[in-house]
Amino acid sequence: MMKTNPETARHDLIVVGAGPAGLSAALTAARYGLKVVVVDEQHDAGGQVFRQSPRSFEARPNAALRTYPFGAELLAQARNAPGIEWRFGSVAWGVFHGADDGRVKLAVSGDEQSCLFEGRHLLVATGAYDLPVAFPGWTLPGVMSAGGAQTFIKSQHLRPGKRYVLAGSHPLLLVLAEQLLDAGAEVLEVAIARPRPGFGELLSHLKALSGHAGLIGQLGKTLARLRAAGVPLRFGTMVSRAEGTDTLQQVVLTDVDADWTPIAGTERTLRADSLAIGYGLLASTELARQAGCEVRWAPAEGGWIVRHDARMRTNVKGVLVAGEPAGVGGAELAHLQGRLAGLTAVDEVIGGAMPAVGHEAAHEAVALERAATEASIRAARGFTDSVVRFFAPRLDALANLAAGDTLVCRCEEVTADTVRGFIADNEHVSDVNSVKLACRTGMGFCQGRYCQHTTAHLLAQARGRDVSELGVFRAQVPVKPVPLASIAALKLPD
């Protein structure tokens, strides 16, 4: 039965997400003596990028730790950090504000108990997930997200499937191809949607690449490995549909032009049991949006992302954001932003611009650390922005892949015909939430995470308007399904 901690636990900083951003914030804050709790749905620290093997396994460390050396340090520090409370296997499902004291309250449910954390600051460091793409057959068993296939391999040491096609536009796809080869899979083709980059384009990105020799070297090795294994890497190629009875049997690919529009007569069929899709990432902003944080539409940076100032503060008092929900920028940027957010929380406790007595030294240290971190962020930005531009997904073209009977909403099984029909019949509708209410897209288990952007693009196309003008699905409590008992068990503020 659900046990509830009747005492609300009070902290200086509540962190949601134990990836690079969350870990870095928690460690920074704890270093200055703040009382910190970190909540994550996974069973260990690292987030998706540094997801670790189970502690009961003896395995070599996650390969991403070689690409991002700071990751190993973060994980080691997290393991030994005094003063940080960890809540793994726990869902953070609602943010509340006490009218009384201005503190932020976070509802959290684990397997056995739920509780309400109360903090001066809440950091939303909820990461991102693979961009869902609604093409015919995308719900067939055997069709996975690139990140999903990758985490099975790298943290569970399981190869899910044998004969793979990889389709997308994100560099993660190349990393996955290599990991699949190492795992004994056949990789039939890596289909990259964007056109093969010309020399001029590569040159324009070169400037941004300085200082990232490790990453570039890694990519070079990966490409060589694919070549040696005879894996075709084709640009200007996109997934058209997945076919099979009950499970994936074949993948149809098509050539596309520079706008990712399929070229008639170029379809090819490959027999495969697995299709990994990696067209980009969407920022996980549900918790931030439920908390009342303003978002802005930034398609190349993960869709709707949370607005924030230079200190990672959102418009909601006490709520900070870092990492992918602040704009998808990768592990390095996330970890630097996390540190900034941690310093903001520290500042508040030690007295901000007017250091409290006894905190003068800490105040100076925070200012120095902030300046250094901001400089590192400026340096990282050039690289991140370049990569983001280079691999930006064409969301409009991807939304066009849906045929009439393709499910836009996997959970409630709503087809593109239903959505397009409703939009055509109701000319006054110009908000995605109206579509959601009428068609039930976004009202199922995943609460719109998998259909929000397809729905938005279908509406945008029908109205000839930009997605940014059509709103974002409202995020409601609980932002992830939790047992009713865990909601009832908490004395929630009004």
Next chain:
Amino acid sequence: MTRNALAASRSPDAARLTDGVTRPAPIHIVVNGQPVPCYPGETVATALLAAGVQVFRRTAGGQPRAPVCNMGVCFDCLVGIDGRTNQRSCMVRVTDGLQIEVADDEDKS
């Protein structure tokens, strides 16, 4: 017994990797009444895929589903776990004797 849960005759496409990893002693979960070997630290999703389960659940419309995101977002790997329906198998770790209910494909064949 479900066709796809445990058919020993069929070599599953999914496979546990053995290179560079040492697992603890195996335990068993119980899938639709049949014991399935697995290792502490694995998720239920991993144990099911390794056992050759390809269809984890069926939707209201009868469509087959299996894990997509492996990080708790897609809700397509839902199975019954110890009497609780619609649990995300990618987020729950195996324990000895854990009772799992997956889609029964007898209906389909």
